[in-house]
Amino acid sequence: MSRTKMAPTKLKKTAAGTGAETGSPDISWQAQKSAMTRDRILDAAINCFVELGYTHVTTARVADSAGVSRGAMLHHFPSKPELIQAAVEYLHNKLLEDYTARVTAIPTKLKGKARRRAGIDAYWAHLTGDLFVVYHELLVASRTDPELERILASSQQLFEQHVRETNESLFSEWQDRGDRFLLAMDVTKFLMEGMAASRLMTDRTARVNRLTNYLADRLEEIFLEGDSSAVGRHTKRS
């Protein structure tokens, strides 16, 4: 938004004054302030990713959005690649938080089928949020950006692992379903990510709703498969 300095929101100094402040020796007040500026800059960077798109982000815009001068920012992040790396890791953490928050927010009284359906809807909300949109853009950009690929390769793996562990604990009824749990997660993941990535399709909401319902039915089918007549229908081929 507006440029202006508005001087870094002077946070209170807690009467630190004399420098005694043995109360917090490890983290000096300067360090706190520095860390706050860092976070402000990283938040601004994410914001720029959302509003401008990864390729249109410049150091000047991030600094402006954060309300600091370029000099100040370059003090914290000496070069653009270092800023990008920090911002991507920051985004990665926010993504994890977002997914975890949405899934753990499912009422505990929901059980069985209703709970699984709520999980689908939570994942869809996660996928259509700004954070995932930006993350997806980064993944695409990484095809021709080795540095970005290096940064994302690890976080991608960590994210999948985290999602899997979270799901294993929150949907523990799949515990004895073995590989069928992985199949269910993959079907959900790729079908919904495919839908999320198609921004320009016609009849979006109608098709999304139909496919989401279809997916929910398939997950029930996979879950109950051991008890139905459809055993082994899609385990191997070719």
Place this chain on the structure above:
Amino acid sequence: MSRTKMAPTKLKKTAAGTGAETGSPDISWQAQKSAMTRDRILDAAINCFVELGYTHVTTARVADSAGVSRGAMLHHFPSKPELIQAAVEYLHNKLLEDYTARVTAIPTKLKGKARRRAGIDAYWAHLTGDLFVVYHELLVASRTDPELERILASSQQLFEQHVRETNESLFSEWQDRGDRFLLAMDVTKFLMEGMAASRLMTDRTARVNRLTNYLADRLEEIFLEGDSSAVGRHTKRS
């Protein structure tokens, strides 16, 4: 702005009717040469999209890749946006050709289930080709590029319609399946596009194979649904 496709039609009128050249060649040598250069430039542009990624493409690189000078290119495409628009439309046509070619290449002796499976594999080959990767990148970039969004919005619609018509004629056994045909196409489209977009996942081939087999089974299910006990299972909800 709009640079209509056929540049060669810019022939002058030769109003001074000497009458001698009433049978003048409709397409002069000059026009042919111009069109050839145009196509060389557009091919080079697509190539740059593939090798460098949309965001790293510059007019100089395209000209260099095409083997013409920047001045020559600027003569055919006065500005970068005009070049991009022409290149995107060119890419769109190549995409249509690619899909059509792959699907029509399915042996006619394949029938029923085997034919449907071949369709899935053909679509997967299409999605993992360079052309679709680039198209997907453009789609992502269009989020923060209004001009690109305008160009893609129409081509996206045209592509879906073309695919639908092609499939209707090549998989005519779905003719009386009504909406279930649309469902089958959507499930295929989004699940496979979701897989294609995930470049960095672990165990890629194994998971892709499993999901592809799963998808093939689901399509058979949808196709046979009218004759099975599963009628109406996933037609409506909320």
Place this chain on the structure above:
DNA sequence: GATAAAAAACAGACGTGACTGATTAAAACA
């Protein structure tokens, strides 16, 4: 039909604006 004029295609150099990183000056703090 030959030749000159006109138009189109092609080629390269220049200026402008934007972005990055470095350097220097000011301010806040201990």
Place this chain on the structure above:
DNA sequence: TGTTTTAATCAGTCACGTCTGTTTTTTATC
């Protein structure tokens, strides 16, 4: 006062678009 943090300015690079000049093809005139 001395050090750390913030602000402002400078130089180098890159990409784009305009400009001018050259070659090739078409049209007009004799």
